[in-house]
Amino acid sequence: MADMRTFRDAVGGWAAGGPGGPAGELAARLGVRTAVLLEGPSDLAAVEALAVRRGRDLTAEGVCVLPMGGAMSVGRYTALLGPPGLGLRLAGLCDENEQRYYDRALERARAPHRGFHVCVRDLEEELIRALGTARVEEIVRAEGDHRAWQTFLHQPAQHGRPRQQQLRRFLGTKKGRKIRYGRLLVEALGPDQVPAPLDDLLASL
Numbered sequence: 394m395a396d397m398r399t400f401r402d403a404v405g406g407w408a409a410g411g412p413g414g415p416a417g418e419l420a421a422r423l424g425v426r427t428a429v430l431l432e433g434p435s436d437l438a439a440v441e442a443l444a445v446r447r448g449r450d451l452t453a454e455g456v457c458v459l460p461m462g463g464a465m466s467v468g469r470y471t472a473l474l475g476p477p478g479l480g481l482r483l484a485g486l487c488d489e490n491e492q493r494y495y496d497r498a499l500e501r502a503r504a505p506h507r508g509f510h511v512c513v514r515d516l517e518e519e520l521i522r523a524l525g526t527a528r529v530e531e532i533v534r535a536e537g538d539h540r541a542w543q544t545f546l547h548q549p550a551q552h553g554r555p556r557q558q559q560l561r562r563f564l565g566t567k568k569g570r571k572i573r574y575g576r577l578l579v580e581a582l583g584p585d586q587v588p589a590p591l592d593d594l595l596a597s598l
Contacts, residue, residue, distance in 0.1 A: 397452045400425060401459055408461070408469050413478070420479050426455035427598060428474045430467060430485035430509075434460045435564075436516050438575035440486075443587065443595055446580065456598050464491040468498040475502035484508030484597060486590055488515050508597055510590035517571065518561050519588035520578040526556040532577055533563075541567070 400423055403416040419425075431437055437460045444451050451458060461470050464487065474481045483504045487495045489511050499506050512519050521529050533542050545551065545563050554562075564571045579591075 397457050424455045425457050427482040429458040430470050431460050432464050435571035435575035438572045439579045442576040442579040467495050471498045471502040475504040477502055486510055488512050510594045512590045517564055521557050521560050523586045523588045529560050
């Protein structure tokens with residue numbers, strides 16, 4: 394049976410130059426009405442974790458969360474999924490220093506900007522700031538990554554850097570770590586700690 398993951402894969406193939414027919418057929422069959430565009434899989438893990446915490450079934454609501462494989466792909470995805478393509482409502486997260494690419498892509502696709510929410514540097518930094526560095530380090534220890542974290546801190550490049558920046562860099566040093574912590578950090582948030590871009594995104598869907 395086709396599911397939202399199948400649709401996500403079909404869109405990825407389409408964005409890579411494959412045919413668009415399968416994505417269009419799946420969108421109609423699954424009742425997809427909104428595409429949430431994210432840079433990568435760690436953002437996907439965070440959005441899905443918050444949806445679960447809040448009892449939201451995004452698939453049942455016709456919402457597909459799509460990692461694009463980087464901000465530079467936003468023009469392609471907005472063209473395929475927005476008004477020029479499947480005509481879906483578009484939403485998502487972007488980083489402040491890449492907002493101009495999103496603005497340009499949305500203008501070309503004649504899509505509203507209001508569904509997109511801006512993180513200062515990226516979502517990982519937003520989550521670390523919301524939780525505080527001490528709490529994030531507790532999570533790192535609980536996950537069995539304390540030794541790797543201590544080794545990382547002894548690298549010359551990390552000496553003198555703010556703890557928040559060190560943690561953000563640490564999450565990206567091993568394949569799959571950002572994805573795992575994207576979920577874990579969201580699960581650790583208190584009800585009033587959810588970063589505004591993430592909170593506003595989910596509320597808008």
